[in-house]
Amino acid sequence: MTARRRTAILISGRGSNMAALLEAAANPEFPAEVVLVLSNKPGAGGLARAAEADVPTQVIDHRGFATRADFDTAVDEVLEAAGIELVVLAGFMRLLTPAFVEKWLGRMVNxxxxxxxxxxxxxxxxxxxxxxxxxxxxxxxxxxxxxxxxxxxxxxxxxxxxxxxxxxxxxxxxxxxxxxxxxxxxxxxxxxxxxxxxxxxxxxxxxxxxxxx
CATH class of the missing domain: 3.40.50.170 (Formyl transferase, N-terminal domain)
Structure with a gap:
C-alpha cells in the first residue's frame, strides 16, 4: 500500500470538521494519516477530541507573538519537525502570511x-x-x-x-x-x-x- 501522507489539522475551536477527518483517517486505507492537531487557542475544544483519538496535539498561542510572520514561523517549524506533508485547515481562524502560504502552496487546503x-x-x-x-x-x-x-x-x-x-x-x-x-x-x-x-x-x-x- 502507498505510504499515507503525514497530515496536520489546524484548528481554533470545537473541531467538528477535524472530528470527521479523524474518523475517516482511522481507516488505514485512507491516504492521509493525521499525526498532529495544532491550535492557536489553548482552550479550543477540538484539542480534547484529538487527544481522545490518540492524536498528538500542540498549542501555539498567537497572542504570544509580535507579528503574524513570527507566529507563522513558529507554526512552520512545528510542521517541519513533525514531517508534515499536508496541512488541513479546519476552522482555523487566522489569516496566514503570503510567505507561509507560498511555502505550503498545493499542500494546504481549507x-x-x-x-x-x-x-x-x-x-x-x-x-x-x-x-x-x-x-x-x-x-x-x-x-x-x-x-x-x-x-x-x-x-x-x-x-x-x-x-x-x-x-x-x-x-x-x-x-x-x-x-x-x-x-x-x-x-x-x-x-x-x-x-x-x-x-x-x-x-x-x-x-x-x-x-x-
Whole structure:
C-alpha cells in the first residue's frame, strides 16, 4: 500500500470538521494519516477530541507573538519537525502570511461554508439569506494568499428552505462539510486532485467524489 501522507489539522475551536477527518483517517486505507492537531487557542475544544483519538496535539498561542510572520514561523517549524506533508485547515481562524502560504502552496487546503466564489469571509449564512439564494453549500479549496479564493477542489450543495435562519442553514451546511472534507482531503492526499499552474486537476473522474448534492 502507498505510504499515507503525514497530515496536520489546524484548528481554533470545537473541531467538528477535524472530528470527521479523524474518523475517516482511522481507516488505514485512507491516504492521509493525521499525526498532529495544532491550535492557536489553548482552550479550543477540538484539542480534547484529538487527544481522545490518540492524536498528538500542540498549542501555539498567537497572542504570544509580535507579528503574524513570527507566529507563522513558529507554526512552520512545528510542521517541519513533525514531517508534515499536508496541512488541513479546519476552522482555523487566522489569516496566514503570503510567505507561509507560498511555502505550503498545493499542500494546504481549507473548507469554507459557502459555494465560492460567493459569500467569502465571515457571516456567510447571513450573507446567503440576505441575497435570497435558493441553494448554498460548502467548498474545499487550495489555500492561496487571497482569502477564500484558492482553486476549488470540491463542493457540496444544500437547499435554502423557507423559514431558514443563519443557525439552521449553518447546521445543514455543516452536515455537508463533514461529508465533503474527508472526500476532498482523500483525493489531495492520494494525488488524485492536485494544484497545477493555478488550477485543480484530477485523475480521471475523481472529481465526481467531491461534487456532492
Amino acid at each position: 473548507i469554507h461554508p459557502s459555494l465560492l466564489p460567493s459569500f467569502k469571509g465571515v457571516h456567510v449564512h447571513e450573507q446567503a439569506l440576505q441575497a435570497g439564494v435558493r441553494f448554498s453549500g460548502c467548498t474545499v479549496h487550495f489555500v492561496t494568499a487571497d482569502m477564500d479564493a484558492g482553486p476549488i477542489i470540491g463542493q457540496a450543495v444544500v437547499p435554502v428552505v423557507p423559514g431558514d435562519t443563519a443557525d439552521t442553514l449553518a447546521a445543514r451546511t455543516l452536515g455537508a462539510e463533514h461529508r465533503l472534507y474527508p472526500a476532498a482531503v482523500g483525493l489531495v492526499a492520494s494525488g488524485q486532485a492536485r494544484l497545477e499552474d493555478g488550477h485543480t486537476v484530477y485523475d480521471g473522474d475523481a472529481w465526481t467524489a467531491v461534487t456532492l448534492s
